Amino acid sequence: MNLAFIKWFLFVCCSYHVVVAQTPVSQSPVIKKALTFLEKIEPETISEQILICEIPAPPFKEESRMVYIKKRFTELGLQNVRVDEVGNIIGEYTGRSTEPLLVLSAHLDTVFPESTEIKVTRDGHILRAPGISDDSRGLAVILAVARALKQFNIQTEGSILFVGTVGEEGVGNLRGVRHLFKDLVSSKITHFISIDDVGLKTFNTAVGSDRFRVTFSGIGGHSYANFGISNPIHALGRTIAKFSDFIVPKKPKTTFNVGRIGGGTSVNSIAHSSWMEVDLRSEDRIELGKLNAAFHKAVLASLREENRRWNSKDTLTVEITSLGKRPAGKLADDAEILNAVVRADQALNIKTDFRSGSTDSNIPISLGIPAVTLSGGGGGTYKHSLRETFDTRNSHLGTQRALLTLLEIVGIKPVAR
C-alpha cells in the first residue's frame, strides 16, 4: 500500500465521517419530505385523535383503546406487535442495529370513569371532549410518526419500540411503564420519549409524588349521650390544620394537597371513622422525603392529641395506606436526549421550553435511563376535566418535533446532503 493510497483512504473515511456526523437530520432530503408530509396529513392525524378519544379508556379498562392502537400498529407495518402482561401495546420499527433502542410512547388511559359520555364537538379550531388532549393527542402523534417512517421507508440506524402504555394516570400509578422497564426487553431500552400534554413543552424533570389515604377509627356513638369520647373527624381536622401550615420550598417546587375527605353517618353521631386522601409532590426526592416525614408526624401527633383531649378508654387508631408513589428525578442539563430535543426545536424554529411534570418518564429517569416527555403540539385547556379542549392551530409541529427528536437519537442511514 503506497502513501498516496493511505492518504486518499484516510481522506475518504474522514470526509464520510464528517458528512454523517455533521449533517443535521432535518437537512436530509427524505426527512424534509417526511416533515412536509406530517404537516399535510395533520387533518387526518386530528381525525384519528378524535376517533381515539371516543373509545373509552377508564383507569384499568384500557383494552378497547388498546385494540384500536394494536390494529393501527399492524396496519402501519410495525413488527412483532404484541400486548404484554399488564396490557401495554408494543410494536417494533427495526433499524440496522438494535442499539440505540428508543421507546416512543403515549398513554392509553384517561382519568374519566366508564360512565362518562365522550363525544367530541368542534368549534372552529377548538375540539372539546374529556380526554381529547390527554392523551388522545399523544397516541395520534405516535401513529403519525409511524406513518411517516413507513411512507418514506426511512431507514434508521437504531430501533424504535412504539408503545401505548396503561395506567399512567393517578390510580394507575404508572403500572404500564413500570412493567415495561421490568420486562426483559427493558435492559436493552436506551432512550425513552413519551408524548403527553399539549403545546411544545419538554418535561426534563420528573416530579415525584407520594399519595396516601389516612383513616381514623373509633367506637363512635351518640353526639349527646356519648359525648366525651375521641372523635375521628376531630382528629382528621387536627391533621388538616397542621398540614395546612406546612412550609415547603418554592424551588425545588414542592406541594401538598388534601384532595378528598369523608366519614361520619349523621349530624348527631360521633363518627366511627373518618378519612382523607393526600397528595405530596416535589421535583426533588430529598424534599419529598422531608414532606413525607412531616406528614406522618402530623397524623400521629393529631391522633395523640385527640386521644389525650378526652382521655377516654376507647382510643382512636389510625391507618395510613399508600395510594401510589412516583419517583422524582432530573436529567443532567447536557444529557444527549435533551440536546436532541434542542436540535429538533431549532430546526422547527421552536423555543425550547423545559418544564417539570409527572409522567411515564418518571420511571426511566429514576432508573438513570435518558427519558423526556414532549407535549404533542397544538394547545388546550381544562385537562382532566369534562371541559377539556384541544386547540388545533399549528398542531403539526408536535408530530414533526416527535419525528425529528427520535431520529436525532436513533440516527438515519446514511444522512446525505
Ligand SMILES: [Zn+2]
Ligand atoms: Zn397524560
